[in-house]
Amino acid sequence: MNIDHTILTVLILVPLVGAVLLALLPDKGRLMQWGALAVTLITFICTLHLPARYDYSAVAGxxxxxxxxxxxxxxxxxxxxxxDGLSMWLVxxxxxxxxxASSSPGTPSAIAGSSSTPSSSCSRLR
Known part of the structure; x- marks a missing residue:
């Protein structure tokens, strides 16, 4: 199956469909985090098609x-x-x-909750 002519559309649609599915999932435990990790891993596997099938002998540009x-x-x-050659590697x-990024241990709310608030740090200065 040759997907060379549609791989870039697949790379756009996989995260988009994954985001819609994650929005519909119930918020139970770490289900959202595992779902996001699965979607990003599928996307990464799809990106590996680019360097594998890229024609490095093609005209530059x-x-x-x-x-x-x-x-x-x-x-x-x-x-x-x-x-082109550069943008392929950026993808x-x-x-x-x-x-x-999706499997990082801290979420923004967890990080914000663990730090001191500006008012508490100002009270220590007085």
Whole structure:
């Protein structure tokens, strides 16, 4: 199965569909965190298709995995995606970093709750 011409759309839709599904999940225990980790790992695995199938002998500056479809006739709006050599690695890096961000031990509310509030630190100064 050759998904070269749709892989960039898949990389956009997997996190989008995952976010919608996570929004519909009940907030029980760590279900949301495990779901977010699963979605980001699936996205990362999909990004690994890019360097595996990239044509490194192609002309510099040319796009690969390109999609260019007419979306709306008037005004002329097109759906156009593609990656070159540099942006491909940035997509892979983003896919690599997302699971580590979603599996971090502290949430913003937990971090904010553990720090001292400005009013308590000001009272110590008096």
């Amino acid at each position: 040319s796009f690969q995995f390109e999609q260019n479809h007419e979306w709306i006739n008037s005004p002329a709006i097109r759906y156009h995606l593609g990656v 892979v890096l983003t896919g690599f970093l997302a699971p580590s």
